[in-house]
Amino acid sequence: MNPSEIDRIIAILPFLSTIPHRDWQHAELVSIDPSTPHRIQEGHMLQHAMFMVKGSVRIHKISEQGREITLYRVQGGQSCVLMMASILGESEYEASASIEVESEILLIAVGVFREWMDHNKPLRQFIYQQFVQRITAVTNLLEDIAFxxxxxxxxxxxxxxxxxxxxxxxxxxxxxxxxxxxxxxxxxxxxxxxxxxxxxxxxxxxxxxxxxxxxxxxxxxxxx
Missing domain, CATH: 1.10.10.10 (Winged helix-like DNA-binding domain superfamily/Winged helix DNA-binding domain)
Structure with missing residues (x-):
């Protein structure tokens, strides 16, 4: 990944500004659109941490009867906290993800991402903030469904x-x-x-x- 591309990503994901340029060789920027046969399903063991540079991904649950409900959307400058929980907890992904519009996604191999988390406080703070925001949003969703x-x-x-x-x-x-x-x-x-x-x-x-x-x-x- 060239320096200008790294700078563009950091402008959108500023919590990655403390990552040394030499470590960006482990990251990959990919473009995906809805026509691409790419969908992450519940039960997958994730191989990469994903950060949205631009676009929109719908995170949803599918019941055994095939009924769906949207949990939230991940857009530019955000990440999916359920993916992060799966990676950090070394467990299966607990939702499904679908690309809605043409999107750019930063992929970081799971092992590298864990190292980045260990050594970069801004990245840790961002992930924790995302957890709080998403947990609040999903709790509100559950309250609406129940009450x-x-x-x-x-x-x-x-x-x-x-x-x-x-x-x-x-x-x-x-x-x-x-x-x-x-x-x-x-x-x-x-x-x-x-x-x-x-x-x-x-x-x-x-x-x-x-x-x-x-x-x-x-x-x-x-x-x-």
Whole structure:
């Protein structure tokens, strides 16, 4: 890896700035897009630590019945804490990962990564901070699944993924079901209810928000 490429990566992943340039020979920058037959599945023993330079990877769980739920996304400047836990704990990966858009990923062999962790405080601090942030996010997700009704979760997803200027969301009912961890039929029925209430309009693969205030009212109803 040449010095200019290393400098570009460090600008995005500044916690790697303390890694000596000579040690970067053990790292590899790869480009992957969704069409590449590359997917990390639950149960894999990982051979590399991965840091996102750019792009987006969806981290998700798949039940024995084949139902999916999105746990979180890893984007530029981030890492997957479940991958780090697997590597540091020398255990199988506890989720699945799918590339969503063209992405650049920094790969570091597991043995080298453990050495970097031992000798570089900024890297350790970054990993620990990522653990805290992701654990909080996943805990909130579990609380929503356990204690909040689906109409709240759907309203919250639609509200947070649109705004006053961007009212249309390009997503299928099946994709929404995967995001929220439920059946497509449940999502279709609830979207139809929202449409009948004048909250949104539906077309093939698209949802257009008509009344954001109504979505906000649903959200606030279950937050109080």
């Amino acid at each position: 909040k009704p689906m109409n709240y979760r759907l309203a919250h997803f639609l509200y947070t993924n649109t705004n006053d200027d961007l009212t249309a969301l390009k997503i299928t009912h099946e994709q929404l079901a995967v995001e929220l961890g439920t059946a497509r039929e449940v999502i279709s029925r609830m979207l139809k209810d929202f449409q009948n209430q004048g909250i949104l309009s539906l077309s093939r693969g698209n949802i257009r928000i008509i009344d954001r205030f109504a979505l906000e009212e649903i959200i606030q109803q279950y937050r109080s």
